[in-house]
Amino acid sequence: MADARPLFEAENRLDHFxxxxxxxxxxxxRRVMDRRIAAAKLEAESSLEYVINDVCFAETKRLEKGxxxxxxxxxxxxxxxxxxxxxxxxxxxxxxxVAYYCRDVVGNFNPKVYRFxxxxxxxxxxxxxxxxxxVRDGMRALAQLxxxxxxxxxxxxxxxxxxxxxxxxxxxxxxxMDSPVIGFGLLAAGLPTVTYGAGKxxxxxPFISFFMRNLGAYRVDRRLRFELYxxxxxxxxxxxxxxxxxxxxxxxxxxxxxxxxxKNLKLGLLGTTVTAYRNNLRRGEHDRIxxxxxxxxxxxxLEAETLIEDYLAETGKNRYIITDDEFSRIGRILEFVRKMLxxxxxxxxxxxxxxxxFGNDVTDEGDSVDxxxxxxxxxxxxxxxxxxxxxxDQRDGEYTRALGRRLAAAYPRLTVFHATHLGARVLxxxxxxxxxxxxxxxxxxxxxxxxxxxxxxxxxxxGALRAxxxxxxxxxxxxxxxxxxxxxxxxxxAFRGLSTYHTRRAVARESEMVHVDDVQLIYYYQxxxxxxxxxxxxxxx
Amino acid sequence: xxxxxxxxxxxxxxxxxxALASVVxxxxxxxxxxxxxxxxxxxxxxxxxxxRLPQVKLPAAVEVTTDPKVLAREAHLVVLAVASTDARAxxxxxxxxxxxxxxxxxxxxxxxxxxxxxxxVDATTDERVSEVVAQGVPTLRIGVLAGxxxxxxxxxxxxxxxxxxxxxxxxxxxxxxxxxAPPVLRVYxxxxxxxxxxxxxxxxxxxxxxxxxxxxxxGPGPRAVLITRAIAEARRLGxxxxxxxxxxxxxxGLGNLLVRGVPPSAPDEDPERVADERRRGQGAEYAIGxxxxxxxxxxxxxxxxxxxxxxxxxxxxxxxxVRMPMLDMIAAVLNGRxxxxxxxxxxxxxxxAEE
Numbered sequence: 001m002a003d004a005r006p007l008f009e010a011e012n013r014l015d016h017f018x019x020x021x022x023x024x025x026x027x028x029x030r031r032v033m034d035r036r037i038a039a040a041k042l043e044a045e046s047s048l049e050y051v052i053n054d055v056c057f058a059e060t061k062r063l064e065k066g067x068x069x070x071x072x073x074x075x076x077x078x079x080x081x082x083x084x085x086x087x088x089x090x091x092x093x094x095x096x097x098v099a100y101y102c103r104d105v106v107g108n109f110n111p112k113v114y115r116f117x118x119x120x121x122x123x124x125x126x127x128x129x130x131x132x133x134x135v136r137d138g139m140r141a142l143a144q145l146x147x148x149x150x151x152x153x154x155x156x157x158x159x160x161x162x163x164x165x166x167x168x169x170x171x172x173x174x175x176x177m178d179s180p181v182i183g184f185g186l187l188a189a190g191l192p193t194v195t196y197g198a199g200k201x202x203x204x205x206p207f208i209s210f211f212m213r214n215l216g217a218y219r220v221d222r223r224l225r226f227e228l229y230x231x232x233x234x235x236x237x238x239x240x241x242x243x244x245x246x247x248x249x250x251x252x253x254x255x256x257x258x259x260x261x262x263k264n265l266k267l268g269l270l271g272t273t274v275t276a277y278r279n280n281l282r283r284g285e286h287d288r289i290x291x292x293x294x295x296x297x298x299x300x301x302l303e304a305e306t307l308i309e310d311y312l313a314e315t316g317k318n319r320y321i322i323t324d325d326e327f328s329r330i331g332r333i334l335e336f337v338r339k340m341l342x343x344x345x346x347x348x349x350x351x352x353x354x355x356x357x358f359g360n361d362v363t364d365e366g367d368s369v370d371x372x373x374x375x376x377x378x379x380x381x382x383x384x385x386x387x388x389x390x391x392x393d394q395r396d397g398e399y400t401r402a403l404g405r406r407l408a409a410a411y412p413r414l415t416v417f418h419a420t421h422l423g424a425r426v427l428x429x430x431x432x433x434x435x436x437x438x439x440x441x442x443x444x445x446x447x448x449x450x451x452x453x454x455x456x457x458x459x460x461x462x463g464a465l466r467a468x469x470x471x472x473x474x475x476x477x478x479x480x481x482x483x484x485x486x487x488x489x490x491x492x493x494a495f496r497g498l499s500t501y502h503t504r505r506a507v508a509r510e511s512e513m514v515h516v517d518d519v520q521l522i523y524y525y526q527x528x529x530x531x532x533x534x535x536x537x538x539x540x541x
Numbered sequence: 542x543x544x545x546x547x548x549x550x551x552x553x554x555x556x557x558x559x560a561l562a563s564v565v566x567x568x569x570x571x572x573x574x575x576x577x578x579x580x581x582x583x584x585x586x587x588x589x590x591x592x593r594l595p596q597v598k599l600p601a602a603v604e605v606t607t608d609p610k611v612l613a614r615e616a617h618l619v620v621l622a623v624a625s626t627d628a629r630a631x632x633x634x635x636x637x638x639x640x641x642x643x644x645x646x647x648x649x650x651x652x653x654x655x656x657x658x659x660x661x662v663d664a665t666t667d668e669r670v671s672e673v674v675a676q677g678v679p680t681l682r683i684g685v686l687a688g689x690x691x692x693x694x695x696x697x698x699x700x701x702x703x704x705x706x707x708x709x710x711x712x713x714x715x716x717x718x719x720x721x722a723p724p725v726l727r728v729y730x731x732x733x734x735x736x737x738x739x740x741x742x743x744x745x746x747x748x749x750x751x752x753x754x755x756x757x758x759x760g761p762g763p764r765a766v767l768i769t770r771a772i773a774e775a776r777r778l779g780x781x782x783x784x785x786x787x788x789x790x791x792x793x794g795l796g797n798l799l800v801r802g803v804p805p806s807a808p809d810e811d812p813e814r815v816a817d818e819r820r821r822g823q824g825a826e827y828a829i830g831x832x833x834x835x836x837x838x839x840x841x842x843x844x845x846x847x848x849x850x851x852x853x854x855x856x857x858x859x860x861x862x863v864r865m866p867m868l869d870m871i872a873a874v875l876n877g878r879x880x881x882x883x884x885x886x887x888x889x890x891x892x893x894a895e896e
Contacts (some may be wrong), residue, residue, distance in 0.1 A: 358641070358681060359681075360679075370636065370678070370679035371675065371676050371679075372633065372636050372676070372677060374636065374637065374679070376640060376679045377640060377641070378641065379641075380641035380642045381641035381642065382641075382642075383640075383641070383642040384546070384617075384642065385542075385543060385545050385546035385617035385642070386543045386545060386546065387642070394709070394710040395682070395709055395710065395711055398708050398709050399681065401708075402681055
């Protein structure tokens with residue numbers, strides 16, 4: 001549970017967003033254009049013709065692949081006209097393209113929608129979770145919701161940092177429910193509203209789209225992989241941070257297919273934190289930027305079945321954007337919510353200690369400290385020999401990699417294990433031992449008889465696993481609700497979750513045995529503990 | 542460029558630090574040399590001679606101080622030229638005076654000894670010096686300077702080469718700009734920080750094997766096999782650890798092994814060189830190998846840089862599942878699990894795989 005701090009205490013900087021939007025967009029356009037024109041003068045491969053042609057090629061390919069013949073002609077036509085264009089014409093065309101993508105990306109913040117939602121209940125998520133119920137029912141659901149979603153961690157430090165500078169909230173990413181859940185988490189913790197980039201595919205769900213469009217989310221079209229679009233996106237994020245808009249990135253990129261705690265982080269948008277900080281320093285503004293690691297820990301993940309199938313089918317790369325998963329079906333979302341509300345503490349949002357853009361820890365007041373605990377000036381990381389702020393993209397890229405490593409190292413410690421994770425891990429260890437392999441593909445082909453585990457062995461395994469977790473806080477910790485519970489109770493909790501929620505039953509009980517009916521799902525949930533070494537390896541080391 | 546941007550800070554007035562300061566200052570750059578030893582500082586100020594490399598007359602462009610604040614204030618680039626056993630303590634001291642803008646390059650050709658006090662560090666696991674430096678100083682812009690550059694040869698003006706490696710371009714660029722002093726010292730650049738540090742440390746471990754081989758009376762043929770197989774397996778480990786294959790046959794790997802694996806000079810051969818070797822502890826690993834072959838007890842053998850590197854790299858190889866028969870044999874001999882002659886026989890028996 002979040003502590004008893006009053007909700008809405010944090011300043012909502014997004015209140016000013018709509019007044020700011022024109023200025024911000026103009027700034028993004030100006031910077032992208034200035035950079036492109038400067039680069040074009042330096043080398044032939046960055047000529048405006050190349051840049052525009054790259055856009056035409058990528059857009060044509062995307063539309064052809066999607067069977068959208070109607071819009072392909074626009075890009076073919078531009079590509080043809082490009083050959084005869086003068087430099088000023090190319091510049092004008094590029095400017096139009098930049099403006100087009102800026103408009104495509106930019107978010108909106110409707111204070112009325114925000115007030116309506118937060119006035120109705122202390123949760124945007126609450127409304128999302130009971131959209132078709134009456135207001136009274138909605139309120140009841142929300143009252144339950146606060147019990148279901150717990151928020152804890154370094155909340156006081158994060159609040160202090162929010163007052164002193166701009167936050168970049170970086171949660172792990174398991175589900176499309178993450179955005180509303182983290183929205184609730186921030187609100188419940190008395191932390192400010194954030195703007196964030198959401199996959200454009202999410203905007204196809206009209207219900208979710210309404211809230212996303214009006215509550216500060218900007219659109220990220222992952223199908224557009226050409227440099228100009230990435231440029232616009234990064235610059236937009238940079239400008240938002242420079243202007244003090246608290247932001248949220250999912251550094252894992254898309255939802256984690258395997259449910260392993262995020263470790264291969266995408267650094268693209270994360271890199272804008274260093275750039276924004278540098279730009280501010282150049283202007284003489286010393287507002288800090290803080291990166292906040294957060295884990296979102298679900299007892300059950302709505303899209304688990306699709307995600308793990310996708311992961312195992314090794315089609316993850318091809319199906320980068322899944323549009324036909326559980327999240328696309330409103331009924332499944334509501335079903336998820338209904339089942340989530342049955343279980344107390346179904347989601348735990350844990351905030352870690354913020355870091356500066358270089359991965360340095362901060363004090364309770366938000367001052368950066370080095371690894372020896374000395375207070376340091378983060379601006380010095382961007383200074384040259386004579387104290388001047390210097391531009392060096394390679395250096396800043398390395399800083400961002402260092403930040404990514406620190407984030408990836410922080411996540412395991414912040415991971416909260418539900419009974420479903422613990423139960424799945426114990427079952428997986430047991431069937432792995434019985435079959436002599438941890439390879440999931442082999443286990444999926446094992447006969448049913450070798451996928452049954454005595455309940456007594458599960459209980460014993462649970463006890464041992466819980467003891468190991470207690471002794472290794474760096475691996476994460478079990479949900480506070482489980483502390484003090486007997487292994488039997490944890491087992492029952494895990495069994496209930498794994499056997500009743502998903503369309504396929506993951507486990508079944510028969511007399512004194514537990515049968516693993518769905519190895520994939522057990523694998524998925526146990527993956528949350530993938531960084532916890534198997535007992536034999538740990539003993540060996 | 543400003544005066545600070547053109548100044549090199551050198552930590553440690555040992556033979557290498559002194560030789561480097563001399564060569565760099567001789568090439569027209571300003572050097573601030575920090576030593577904790579007040580007597581050494583006094584002698585350099587008075588006589589322009591460092592007692593640890595007395596054959597060198599230090600140019601006036603080398604300023605010497607006992608105050609690390611002076612070093613931090615005057616130099617943007619700092620070279621840590623201390624023994625591996627001192628690296629952690631010096632990095633901590635530097636941490637109090639440096640900030641995030643400094644560029645720090647270490648010239649320690651070994652691993653730093655693990656420290657039990659740190660919660661996340663296994664007390665028996667040695668670390669790469671850049672990792673130790675990173676724990677001590679605030680800056681992230683860290684690199685390594687390595688290669689077969691001997692202080693006496695540098696002092697005599699013989700040509701030598703080193704490589705600077707860092708993830709940061711500006712560390713490589715500035716180190717090369719400020720340390721390059723042709724024809725005496727040429728500095729190459731690399732992004733392979735891990736590879737250069739491992740190659741440099743492993744050279745110490747393999748030097749023990751060369752001493753061992755020579756002590757057992759193996760001829761030039763087997764010696765050549767030892768060297769080439771050492772490089773081959775070092776490359777395998779380096780790649781698995783995230784390094785670049787090329788690094789291990791470069792200055793930090795093969796270069797270091799060739800210079801360290803030379804038998805120490807006979808006392809009447811070249812007094813200056815012999816004295817230098819004694820001061821630098823050069824030949825220590827080779828001498829350990831020789832002594833092991835002769836069955837003599839070697840005092841502190843397991844705590845020498847080469848032996849520690851052998852044991853640490855053996856553990857690393859096991860973790861990364863890399864086959865390293867030569868290193869395993871060195872570790873086994875050091876641990877007393879294998880007699881030197883058995884090790885030589887095992888080396889001869891190693892299966893030759895297709896490569």
